Amino acid sequence: MADDEALTVRDFPPEVHASLAELQRIARRARSRHDPTLRWATPDEIALAETQRKPYHCIGHSGRTGLPCCKRRLLGSTVCVKHGASTAHVKAAADQRLRELVMPVIARQFALTQQSEHLPTAHQACADLLDRASIGALVNAKVRHSRQRDGATRVTVNIGFLSAEPAASPQAIAATVVTTDDDSED
Numbered sequence: 236m237a238d239d240e241a242l243t244v245r246d247f248p249p250e251v252h253a254s255l256a257e258l259q260r261i262a263r264r265a266r267s268r269h270d271p272t273l274r275w276a277t278p279d280e281i282a283l284a285e286t287q288r289k290p291y292h293c294i295g296h297s298g299r300t301g302l303p304c305c306k307r308r309l310l311g312s313t314v315c316v317k318h319g320a321s322t323a324h325v326k327a328a329a330d331q332r333l334r335e336l337v338m339p340v341i342a343r344q345f346a347l348t349q350q351s352e353h354l355p356t357a358h359q360a361c362a363d364l365l366d367r368a369s370i371g372a373l374v375n376a377k378v379r380h381s382r383q384r385d386g387a388t389r390v391t392v393n394i395g396f397l398s399a400e401p402a403a404s405p406q407a408i409a410a411t412v413v414t415t416d417d418d419s420e421d
Contacts, residue, residue: 247283255280258300268299276301293318341367 258276265273276284284302293304295318306315311329314320320329347360 242282242286244283244286247279247286251277251279251283255283255302258302262297262300262302265299273299293320295319 254277258274258280261272261274281301281303288303288305291307293306293308293315294313295304295315296302297304304315304318306317308315309320309329311333312320312325314325319325341364344360344364348357348364350357
């Protein structure tokens with residue numbers, strides 16, 4: 236198979252699919268790398284296994300067969316625990332990758348709160364931001380949109396602030412905002 240072009244699973248003959256499946260069965264049953272039934276994968280089998288690799292798979296390879304690892308990588312890491320994700324420097328790199336994602340996500344979340352095309356999305360984005368700021372448990376907002384019989388639109392927003400007192404259970408303090416969009420009042 237040519238290495239310079241992107242291969243798909245359909246580019247491989249059925250014999251390669253069958254030999255790869257057989258090698259994977261043998262590898263699952265083998266107890267050590269010295270098992271007499273175990274063999275190294277052919278270049279075509281390795282190439283086929285690489286095309287079957289998912290984005291969430293570990294980037295490591297088997298030391299017994301040469302096939303790519305099919306285990307899930309750890310969050311923020313590029314490898315699974317077997318291939319080193321539990322080591323301190325890999326954990327530190329994974330934590331750094333996750334920290335680098337925080338600001339772009341918050342910026343996107345803020346942009347969603349400012350949009351007016353889809354209000355339920357804006358409402359949920361606001362609630363998520365409040366939750367992340369540890370205020371979400373204190374604030375509860377409910378938006379209700381209703382159409383009146385005369386054709387007018389009514390939007391009701393109920394906002395509740397929970398105040399937690401040490402001796403008492405949390406109490407809701409509610410504020411209601413009602414706006415009416417009536418075309419006849421122009």
